[in-house]
Amino acid sequence: MSTFKLQKFSVKQTVSGMKVCSDSLLFGAFIPVANAKRILDIGAGTGLLSLMQAQKCSEISPTIVESITAVEITQEGAEEAAENFYASSWHSLLNIVHQDIQSFADKSLVKSNEKYDLIICNPPFFSQHSPTSSDNNLRHIARHTDCLTYKDLCASIAKLLTKEGVAYLLLPVAIKQEIILSFADVGLGVSEIIDISESEHHAAKVMMIKVSFCFNEENKISNTMYKFSSHDCHTHQVKQYLSPFLLRYKKTIKSRK
Numbered sequence: 001m002s003t004f005k006l007q008k009f010s011v012k013q014t015v016s017g018m019k020v021c022s023d024s025l026l027f028g029a030f031i032p033v034a035n036a037k038r039i040l041d042i043g044a045g046t047g048l049l050s051l052m053q054a055q056k057c058s059e060i061s062p063t064i065v066e067s068i069t070a071v072e073i074t075q076e077g078a079e080e081a082a083e084n085f086y087a088s089s090w091h092s093l094l095n096i097v098h099q100d101i102q103s104f105a106d107k108s109l110v111k112s113n114e115k116y117d118l119i120i121c122n123p124p125f126f127s128q129h130s131p132t133s134s135d136n137n138l139r140h141i142a143r144h145t146d147c148l149t150y151k152d153l154c155a156s157i158a159k160l161l162t163k164e165g166v167a168y169l170l171l172p173v174a175i176k177q178e179i180i181l182s183f184a185d186v187g188l189g190v191s192e193i194i195d196i197s198e199s200e201h202h203a204a205k206v207m208m209i210k211v212s213f214c215f216n217e218e219n220k221i222s223n224t225m226y227k228f229s230s231h232d233c234h235t236h237q238v239k240q241y242l243s244p245f246l247l248r249y250k251k252t253i254k255s256r257k
Helices: 020-028 048-061 073-089 100-110 137-143 150-160 173-186 236-242
Strands: 003-005 010-012 038-041 067-072 096-097 116-121 163-172 190-196 207-212 221-226 228-230
Touching: 003 067, 010 073, 020 048, 020 163, 020 190, 020 207, 020 236, 038 048, 038 150, 048 067, 048 073, 048 096, 067 073, 073 096, 100 116, 100 150, 116 150, 150 163, 150 173, 150 190, 163 173, 173 190
Parallel strands: 038 067, 038 116, 067 096, 116 163, 190 221
Antiparallel strands: 003 010, 163 207, 190 207
16 A cells, blocks of 8 residues: 555655554554644654644644654655655644754754654664665665664663653563663653553553653553454544544544544
8 A cells, every 4th residue: 555544644655664554553643742842753754653743733732832853764764754744734844854863863962952842753673683684675774773773762862852851652562671771771761651452362562652851660650552352343442542543433433632
C-alpha cells in the first residue's frame, strides 16, 4: 500500500523504510500533547507521528503549540515526510530536518531556546546484529541500530529535552532494563511503562515508555494495554485512542481529547 489514508490526512509511504503499522498508530494516538509548545519527532520516517500530534494539537488548542520538528536521517524519508506534511492541513506547523539526531542534538546543545518540551520517538528496534546489508537499505536503517544506538538516542534526548519536558518512546519489551539503565546514565528516568499486547492470551512484545528529568522511582507506573478483545476487534480502550484517526471509526465514537 503506497498511501495510508486516515480521517484527516494521508501518508504516502512509497520509499520510507518503515510503513504504517498498528503499533505506531496506537503509539501516536496515545501520546499526550496538552501544553506541548515545541515537539520533536526523532526518526520521522513518513512523518506519521508528527502528523498525528499536529491533528491532536489542532483539536485541543491550536494556539499552544509553536512548532513540530521532525528529524529524519535518510534523504528519501525526509523528502517523503516533507511531501506528507505539505499535503496536510498543518503544513505551516510542521518542519522536516534531514540529519542524524546525534548531530542535530550537538548543534542544539548550547541553545536553550531550541530544546523541546515533548519528544517522541519510534526508534530502530534491533541491536543484536552486525552492520546490516541488503537490497532494501532504507528498511535496515529504520529497523536496526547500526546508525543510532540506544545510548546515542538517550544522550541525544537528554541534550534536547527541557528540564520540565517529557519524552515518549515505542520500544521492544526485550530491552526494558537496558533502556532504563541507558536513560539513567544521562540523568533521565522512566516514569511510566505500558506494555502492548495483541490480547490477554499473548505476551507483550513492544512497550510505550515515558521519560523525564523529574521522576520518582517509587511512583513508576506499569500497565498493559491489550489491542484486541477478539479476532479483529479492538478493545474499547484502543478504540478510544484510534477513533479520531482510523477511517473505520469515523463518526462512530466520540473523539478522545
